[in-house]
Amino acid sequence: MKFQDYLKDHFTPILLFFFLLLFLFCLFLLLKLSLATNIFILSLITCFFLFSFFFNYFKRKIFFKEFLSILEKIDQKYFITEMIPTANFLEGKLFLQALYEIDKSMKEKINESEKSMKDFKEYLELWIHEIKLPIASLILRNHNKQEKDSKELEQIKKIEEYVEQVLFYVRSEHSGKDYLIHECDLNTMIKNVILRNKDDFLTLNISVETKNLNKKVLTDAKWFEYIVNQIVSNAKKYKKEKDSMIHFEAEETEKEIKISIKDNGIGIKESDLPKVFEKSFTGENGHNKKESTGMGLFLVKKMCEQLGHQVEIESIENEYTKVTITIFKNSFYNVLK
Amino acid sequence: MKKILVVEDEASIREELKSLLLNASYEVETIEDFTNVLEQLLKIECDLILLDINIPNMNGEVLLKEYRKVKETPIIMVTSRSSEADEVLSIGYGADDYITKPYNPTILLLRVGAVLKRSEKAYDHLSYHEWTVYPTKGILKKEEEEMILTKNEMIIFLYLLNNLGNIVTRDDLMTDLWNNDEYINDNALTVNISRLRRKLEEMGYMDAIETRKGQGYILK
Numbered sequence: 001m002k003f004q005d006y007l008k009d010h011f012t013p014i015l016l017f018f019f020l021l022l023f024l025f026c027l028f029l030l031l032k033l034s035l036a037t038n039i040f041i042l043s044l045i046t047c048f049f050l051f052s053f054f055f056n057y058f059k060r061k062i063f064f065k066e067f068l069s070i071l072e073k074i075d076q077k078y079f080i081t082e083m084i085p086t087a088n089f090l091e092g093k094l095f096l097q098a099l100y101e102i103d104k105s106m107k108e109k110i111n112e113s114e115k116s117m118k119d120f121k122e123y124l125e126l127w128i129h130e131i132k133l134p135i136a137s138l139i140l141r142n143h144n145k146q147e148k149d150s151k152e153l154e155q156i157k158k159i160e161e162y163v164e165q166v167l168f169y170v171r172s173e174h175s176g177k178d179y180l181i182h183e184c185d186l187n188t189m190i191k192n193v194i195l196r197n198k199d200d201f202l203t204l205n206i207s208v209e210t211k212n213l214n215k216k217v218l219t220d221a222k223w224f225e226y227i228v229n230q231i232v233s234n235a236k237k238y239k240k241e242k243d244s245m246i247h248f249e250a251e252e253t254e255k256e257i258k259i260s261i262k263d264n265g266i267g268i269k270e271s272d273l274p275k276v277f278e279k280s281f282t283g284e285n286g287h288n289k290k291e292s293t294g295m296g297l298f299l300v301k302k303m304c305e306q307l308g309h310q311v312e313i314e315s316i317e318n319e320y321t322k323v324t325i326t327i328f329k330n331s332f333y334n335v336l337k
Numbered sequence: 338m339k340k341i342l343v344v345e346d347e348a349s350i351r352e353e354l355k356s357l358l359l360n361a362s363y364e365v366e367t368i369e370d371f372t373n374v375l376e377q378l379l380k381i382e383c384d385l386i387l388l389d390i391n392i393p394n395m396n397g398e399v400l401l402k403e404y405r406k407v408k409e410t411p412i413i414m415v416t417s418r419s420s421e422a423d424e425v426l427s428i429g430y431g432a433d434d435y436i437t438k439p440y441n442p443t444i445l446l447l448r449v450g451a452v453l454k455r456s457e458k459a460y461d462h463l464s465y466h467e468w469t470v471y472p473t474k475g476i477l478k479k480e481e482e483e484m485i486l487t488k489n490e491m492i493i494f495l496y497l498l499n500n501l502g503n504i505v506t507r508d509d510l511m512t513d514l515w516n517n518d519e520y521i522n523d524n525a526l527t528v529n530i531s532r533l534r535r536k537l538e539e540m541g542y543m544d545a546i547e548t549r550k551g552q553g554y555i556l557k
Contacts, residue, residue, distance in 0.1 A: 133347050140354060143442040147551075179420075182421075182425065187518070201520075208520035210520070222419055222420060
């Protein structure tokens, strides 16, 4: 609260006071009071006025200064009502009371929507576990048939993939404690993803190369496999006609392990590159292929952030796309071990 | 023949699992009444249990914990809950492996095979006719004679040998190869099988690997 602003705000009473002074001065002249008495009385009144003016000013200034500094320090601004001092002037009291009520109604609203979100999430997780049963049953049925129907299996796997996307979307949006970071074997996780995509790699004629994957990393295996699977399914989708390959490689330094997944597909246009991690962004490649939801890489980024990994993408159109996930080593964890 | 007990409340999956395991020449028993699962489990003698976490009336993890207090039979947990915490907890309670639904059936069989192998106390002495197999060295031996197999040939040969007399599909072989970090394509598989055939011929076994059109191969 600046003094100038306060002055401007109290322009009317100040103006009235000067009129009062002028009026009294004239009145005392008319009453033939001596000039000295006149000035003495008027300066006495002015003193009282100034005193009450500054008293009020500082009371407000101290209150608002404290209020604003607390507001700046706290992360969730709406918790301000829990921290502020009481006001010792009427407007302040009214202001705080209004704030309490506004805050209370907002907190109730937030609780309500958090609860309904939680219910919805729980229901969705339950539903996903339920829907996995018929999917599992269909896959087994297909396998047990004398003549395997690979087209049918392909469709079932697509259903499975879309169902899984919902699960991980819900988990990454409202995570809380849905992941568990511990030491995982990188080779096993990558192998699981490769095995999942084995049929596609074979029918699409994509050759698979791995290098240097015998490492342990700190992550959640389920989440990590999902992340890698998303990147792999992009590589499958945006491959070139001939000689396709996908290359998995890990590089270890003192502080981190970088896992790169590189394909020799159609690549990404330079202008699209900065936007590929945005939600629902499909870009030029997506427009040409109908099956793009723009969710895959968005989830990759989001889940990496939750796990504390870094993800980067580089690409040259018509040459390659390379996604690199950086997993940091935790010295604290090593101490605990 | 190894006996596997399937504990799964979803009838359709139970039946399909049963025929999958029967086709892989295991003996299969199932539980259909879920009132006293623990008692039933303890009563049935078997080599391996496939246990669903979400069976009625009881928490699979609690069941696992209780069972482990009494018996050491290998258990593979099968579940549709795909969270890392569930897995770590199950392994902590003494499960030997953990598979998430929906699973690749060939992988399931490989895991079952791996767990069974691990649980056998003495190392399974592998042999083919008069030849002794040394998988890690990649050789077959008969007295003074020796035959060297490449890694891929050995993986294929072992898979065929473990299913001696049964049909093995190309997809089964492919899955096992990929499971061993050998990401080869269809052509390479064909080449490897014909090389393996030639080596078996050199060893004196003509037409040891028979091709069943549209189905797969049989080692005799």
